[in-house]
Amino acid sequence: MSQRKAPSDAGRATIRDVAERAGVSVASVSRVLSGNYPVSDELRRRVMKVVRDLDYVTNAHARSLAGGGTPTVAILINNITGAAFAHVAKGVEGAATLRGWLSLVGTTGDDPERELALVNLMRQQGVAAVVLLGGAYDYDEYQLRMARFARSLDAAGSHLVLVGRPPLEGDVPATTVDYDNESGAYAMASHLLSAGHRKILVLPGHAELTTARSRLNGARRAFEAYGVPFDPGMVRHGPYDYEHGYEAVETSLREGVDFTAVLAGTDVVAAGAMQALRAAGLRVPEDVSIVGYDDIPLASQLTPQLTTVHVPYEEMGRVALRAVADRREGGPGRRRSADGEHLVLGTHVVVRNSVAPPARRD
Amino acid sequence: MSQRKAPSDAGRATIRDVAERAGVSVASVSRVLSGNYPVSDELRRRVMKVVRDLDYVTNAHARSLAGGGTPTVAILINNITGAAFAHVAKGVEGAATLRGWLSLVGTTGDDPERELALVNLMRQQGVAAVVLLGGAYDYDEYQLRMARFARSLDAAGSHLVLVGRPPLEGDVPATTVDYDNESGAYAMASHLLSAGHRKILVLPGHAELTTARSRLNGARRAFEAYGVPFDPGMVRHGPYDYEHGYEAVETSLREGVDFTAVLAGTDVVAAGAMQALRAAGLRVPEDVSIVGYDDIPLASQLTPQLTTVHVPYEEMGRVALRAVADRREGGPGRRRSADGEHLVLGTHVVVRNSVAPPARRD
DNA sequence: GCCGGTGGCGAAACCGTATCCCATGGTTAC
């Protein structure tokens, strides 16, 4: 009675239960299920019947332990509710599913502590790769931290992928999938400048965020190219959210800052800015033009529809997964060849209705 | 040389490597790491040093097999980019993290095939619970399908949780976390009716979607309560997306349908409707009023800000996780007591600026 | 009629960790 386990016990059925009930060996059941070894039709039929009767599924943990197992990719993200990140996640998840891979998600909430804990957790899980999403706060410690992650994962047979942030310095075993952030900002700013705008309020994001820096740099280069002096006083840093956009514009208006256009760091910031302008009785784009960045669905749902920079988020996700899958399937032969690989995708301006020539001053 | 494994092999370090290098037994290393057994300081020090040197982490699969292991909850979702679902996911993930649980996500893309595959995959993973998110298409087969999932998971020691859809019929081992969908719709429709609107265009969503049905029912009840005849001709079904909202309004306008307000099934649909009205030269809310449902961030970012029904998505996620955690920790004693548990959270109308009394007809 | 294949299947050795059981040495109690 207390042999090892009652066959009809509470927990899930094991391969042994199936074997016993079908009157075959455990090995045979395993072979029927994995299908990588010749088995007679008779045996297959018998086993499959029992499998259906018992509603048996193999234990993934045991399978992983024994060598097999489905590869898993972990997606680490600041905030799961961000639209841009959701699209990257969609790309990763979709591509993973396509190959039968599994995906885990974890949110870091911008907490380095938690990020470390998650990376370790994923290492325990033996994931094929850890995909870190979104811009980084480039403090001094950052490079060291990431390098440590990369080496740690690499030593464990896993791999670090950075999506949406610049590549690491030095010889670090990590893959980077990035987009041409600075060129996008350059093009976007040029668009405003060529429409005649000269007094432009710039809301690039947090000063330490790599993404914000690139966008600011791109804008600055555009100003230079147009021979327009870049006024640091027209730059307002802050988080990538609606409230920041709103407050930055509201404050600027109250302080009497003179501007005819707003160059927002993201579409969401642009939405906030637009609302603040409207609240102050200003029309978009007749009185003030606005542009965003990201081209999330919101951009085309605003009124007026937002001129912005398209970033191929979903594709970045797909590319990221493909990179790790290739590397894994490439085998030992070319395993090392792609270290520090850096993929860059293009961006382009999407012209909609939020930009007009500056209003004539009276 | 080819003993069992070179200690400094490529793959990750095992507990045996640590034990050997520290000159202690495997059992001792395990005890130091799990900390549930007395060990001398000297031994702890020795082991921890080697753990750091080797950057060792325990193998989660082996750990799960051996009985320990961190519980995992799986989130299954139609489309990861939907804002409402993202918030539920955030709630689940946040609550999971709080207890040291892990979360997996999978997207079904509205494909029953894929849903089945995912449920089985999660069963293999031995997840503590599978959380199914979002409204369901209530075809005949649906109830049977879900009941099968529920029993299957239950038999494997897991549990099915339905979030945002009505409870299953009969005695099925599944937990439901729902919100008062119909009352929300009732209140929202009442809001329009009490403002004086009588000709209301209704865009409830897909006819077979449980969510859409409830919302439509709530609206119909409100019409009855106000003694206003409900005209089925004013109802346009369609997907919960921006395009549908846009097209439904555009078509209605072209066909000369007479309406002074739009009752949209979701905020995103409302956004599309708003854009279409504006494109036709109509003002919101002066000419036509609009209300939405969900209260996602977009609602307050539109111009005018959208009056809508608040749904506590994130809390639903938290509640869902708490339910499964309680059930699991409740142990055998009360394990069965909560079968078919059904939790309902409240909704309420959020009044903003998209509703005005109907314009006087001339 | 004997022998070498070959196709199918079972037995057993792992995979990496947690834990039960037992051995040991030093203490405390009588």
Place this chain on the structure above:
DNA sequence: GTAACCATGGGATACGGTTTCGCCACCGGC
């Protein structure tokens, strides 16, 4: 002074699979 005990540490086993190895029966060829 001896028995009983506590604090630690090691050895063995179980968890549920996969895979290697070897056995057996059956086959055709000589």
